[in-house]
Amino acid sequence: MKQPRIAVIGAGPGGLTLARILRLHGIEASVFEREASSSIRPQGGSLDMHADSGQFAIQCAGLTAEFKRIARYEDQEGRIYDKHGTQRFLDVDTSDKDRPEVDRGHLRQMLLDSLPPDAVRWNHELSAATRNDDGTWELAFQNGCSETFDLVVGADGAWSRIRPLVSQVRPVYSGVMFVELGIDDADRRYPELAQLVGRGMMFAVGDSKTLMGHRDADAHLGIYAAMRVPEDWVQAGGLDWSSAEAMKASLIGYFDGWSEELLQLIARSGGGGGRITPRAIYALPIGHRWEHRQGVTLIGDAAHLMSPFGGDGANLAMQDAADLALALVEEEDPDAAVQRFETAMFPRAEEAAQGAWHAIQDVFSEDGLNHMVQTMEEHRAAGNPSPSQA
Numbered sequence: 001m002k003q004p005r006i007a008v009i010g011a012g013p014g015g016l017t018l019a020r021i022l023r024l025h026g027i028e029a030s031v032f033e034r035e036a037s038s039s040i041r042p043q044g045g046s047l048d049m050h051a052d053s054g055q056f057a058i059q060c061a062g063l064t065a066e067f068k069r070i071a072r073y074e075d076q077e078g079r080i081y082d083k084h085g086t087q088r089f090l091d092v093d094t095s096d097k098d099r100p101e102v103d104r105g106h107l108r109q110m111l112l113d114s115l116p117p118d119a120v121r122w123n124h125e126l127s128a129a130t131r132n133d134d135g136t137w138e139l140a141f142q143n144g145c146s147e148t149f150d151l152v153v154g155a156d157g158a159w160s161r162i163r164p165l166v167s168q169v170r171p172v173y174s175g176v177m178f179v180e181l182g183i184d185d186a187d188r189r190y191p192e193l194a195q196l197v198g199r200g201m202m203f204a205v206g207d208s209k210t211l212m213g214h215r216d217a218d219a220h221l222g223i224y225a226a227m228r229v230p231e232d233w234v235q236a237g238g239l240d241w242s243s244a245e246a247m248k249a250s251l252i253g254y255f256d257g258w259s260e261e262l263l264q265l266i267a268r269s270g271g272g273g274g275r276i277t278p279r280a281i282y283a284l285p286i287g288h289r290w291e292h293r294q295g296v297t298l299i300g301d302a303a304h305l306m307s308p309f310g311g312d313g314a315n316l317a318m319q320d321a322a323d324l325a326l327a328l329v330e331e332e333d334p335d336a337a338v339q340r341f342e343t344a345m346f347p348r349a350e351e352a353a354q355g356a357w358h359a360i361q362d363v364f365s366e367d368g369l370n371h372m373v374q375t376m377e378e379h380r381a382a383g384n385p386s387p388s389q390a
Helices: 013-024 054-060 064-070 104-113 191-197 244-253 260-267 313-330 334-363 368-381
Strands: 006-009 029-032 046-048 077-082 087-091 101-103 126-131 137-141 146-149 151-154 172-183 200-206 209-215 221-228 277-283 296-298
Touching: 006 013, 006 146, 013 029, 013 054, 013 104, 013 313, 046 104, 046 313, 054 064, 054 313, 064 101, 064 104, 077 368, 087 368, 101 104, 172 260, 172 334, 191 209, 191 221, 191 260, 200 368, 209 260, 221 260, 244 260, 277 334, 296 334, 313 334, 334 368
Parallel strands: 006 029, 006 151, 077 200, 151 296
Antiparallel strands: 046 101, 077 087, 126 137, 137 146, 172 221, 172 277, 200 209, 209 221
16 A cells, blocks of 8 residues: 655654654654754753653654663652742652653654654745645645645644644633743752752742742753733733843742742843743643544644643653554554544543643642642652653
């Protein structure tokens, strides 16, 4: 049987995992990415790779040995503080845990290195997808290129260009805004803050707000200040953007009454290449699904965008990729393979989205601290270091 011509839109973990597994089984897929190169921007902080989803997909991709070389099994600790800096939860025993951390950039590069150089078409931003009379799809890109494919997979994230081909649903604002910051070389420059965050993930919770820190590779601390604010908070002047110091000072003002030690996570951020970026948290409706349409499907955030609190993010995207790839390998009919994948993916994503929505609403509530401590206790009892931030 003739191999289907497959286009994957988006060179994130999901799209690259899909392309890698397909190629292992002799099926080529072209990955189209709007960015000019893999190094055009930072890829974000750490992900914790779950054994039954992210690590399962890595195994299917034949990259377990490569993954173990970049994974940080030692960075699975968890800790919680109240707004006064009093520790309310601590879990530093990582001996029996199997959710190792890995930097997003390192994970993406591992996947890129596993593919031929021409597998990813950089600088290909999709401008239109048109269905032909024979059921194929004509993809047109802003650089003037166009190609025809039998199957188009949207792996292009929250604001997917492929999603409108199967669903008119758009993400909705969760009510929570993150401001991402960072501290480089923390062990040397600010050892007290490195100790505060620890070898893993920390949360400080109070007043329907949260300060989060996680340890990345090379002693970098990823810091997030998160709070309930209107969707147009940034545009309405929620932060003073006249300078980095003014921005941090205005952000600290939102955490009035918090301990000075915790606020140093904001005050010391941004130097040495640290990032300062507002990120509104959006989600697709719980149970988002679509009526099957021949020749097109979605994986990852394009299919089931959800909050990082209690959600599975990259893990789900990579599991989607593995399930879709294996279905395409095992089924003679590509359309039957896609239907098989979607039938399995919809309920799994709905369950995860339900948990993610309740988690973000619970944490950013008046009783958020107790909710967070209870959640961490449950995860420790289950052998997991912390709620997923992946």
